[in-house]
Amino acid sequence: MKDSLLQEKNFNLIIDAYRKSLLLRYSEENIKKFSELSKIDRTTIDKLVKYFLELLYPPLEDRLKLDNAFASLSNFVHSPSKLMGVLGNIPYAVMKFGKMLFSALQAGMNALRSYLAAHRFEKELYDASLPLIEKGIDISEEKIFNSLLAKIPQADADEFRHQVVKLFEILSNQELLVKVQDVMLHVIEKMESNKNIYTSEEVEGIRLGYGIIEKGKELFSSLKKEDVETVLKGIDIVEKSFFERAKQENI
Numbered sequence: 001m002k003d004s005l006l007q008e009k010n011f012n013l014i015i016d017a018y019r020k021s022l023l024l025r026y027s028e029e030n031i032k033k034f035s036e037l038s039k040i041d042r043t044t045i046d047k048l049v050k051y052f053l054e055l056l057y058p059p060l061e062d063r064l065k066l067d068n069a070f071a072s073l074s075n076f077v078h079s080p081s082k083l084m085g086v087l088g089n090i091p092y093a094v095m096k097f098g099k100m101l102f103s104a105l106q107a108g109m110n111a112l113r114s115y116l117a118a119h120r121f122e123k124e125l126y127d128a129s130l131p132l133i134e135k136g137i138d139i140s141e142e143k144i145f146n147s148l149l150a151k152i153p154q155a156d157a158d159e160f161r162h163q164v165v166k167l168f169e170i171l172s173n174q175e176l177l178v179k180v181q182d183v184m185l186h187v188i189e190k191m192e193s194n195k196n197i198y199t200s201e202e203v204e205g206i207r208l209g210y211g212i213i214e215k216g217k218e219l220f221s222s223l224k225k226e227d228v229e230t231v232l233k234g235i236d237i238v239e240k241s242f243f244e245r246a247k248q249e250n251i
Helices: 011-025 042-056 060-077 080-087 090-097 101-117 122-134 142-149 154-172 174-192 200-220 225-249
Strands: none
Touching: 011 042, 011 060, 011 122, 011 142, 011 225, 042 200, 042 225, 060 200, 080 174, 090 101, 090 174, 101 154, 101 174, 122 142, 142 225, 154 174, 154 200, 154 225, 174 200
């Protein structure tokens, strides 16, 4: 996501509208429409929504901080020299972190991709919303916002849904998350001891990722395995149904 879009005069209206839409589709009234989700208690759903709103789709000010940190994190993980500079050589890293090292690194990459996918079609939403905004139309109104979502290509919507579910799959794997956090703490320590190589923004990106994982652990730690599977299935069902309904309403 380019900074120029986040800094557009009315872009905060897109963020606010999407946040309102999230609250509507995970509302108690809407969730009752899905028999598959009857086993999920409301407290768990509320935690899920809170995670969405705080760490995937926060208000504009926090979103700017998140995007800057994730941009730094992306630059870091896509630079082999920087990455191996903090992990050491491969045999040493495997000895220190065990066989799950590569799974941990892959999980971090997947989490990054999922975050970026969550905002991939914002430009299309924003461009489509401008004529309405200029007319003083409230784009956060449900039918209006759904008409904007209906313009998103099916493939983009499917990719977004798959990436979001993948992110929550990662967050539900407690053993893997512990290893991911071990690696991240080691990386932070090494980066802070080599400030002439690593920028404060890169360090902040890793710290932010650590915090997102910690909150994800809290989200799933109290759930049984079968409940986790129901939650993951539920996210997929709700997001798919929501987009399909928006499409059908605007044929």
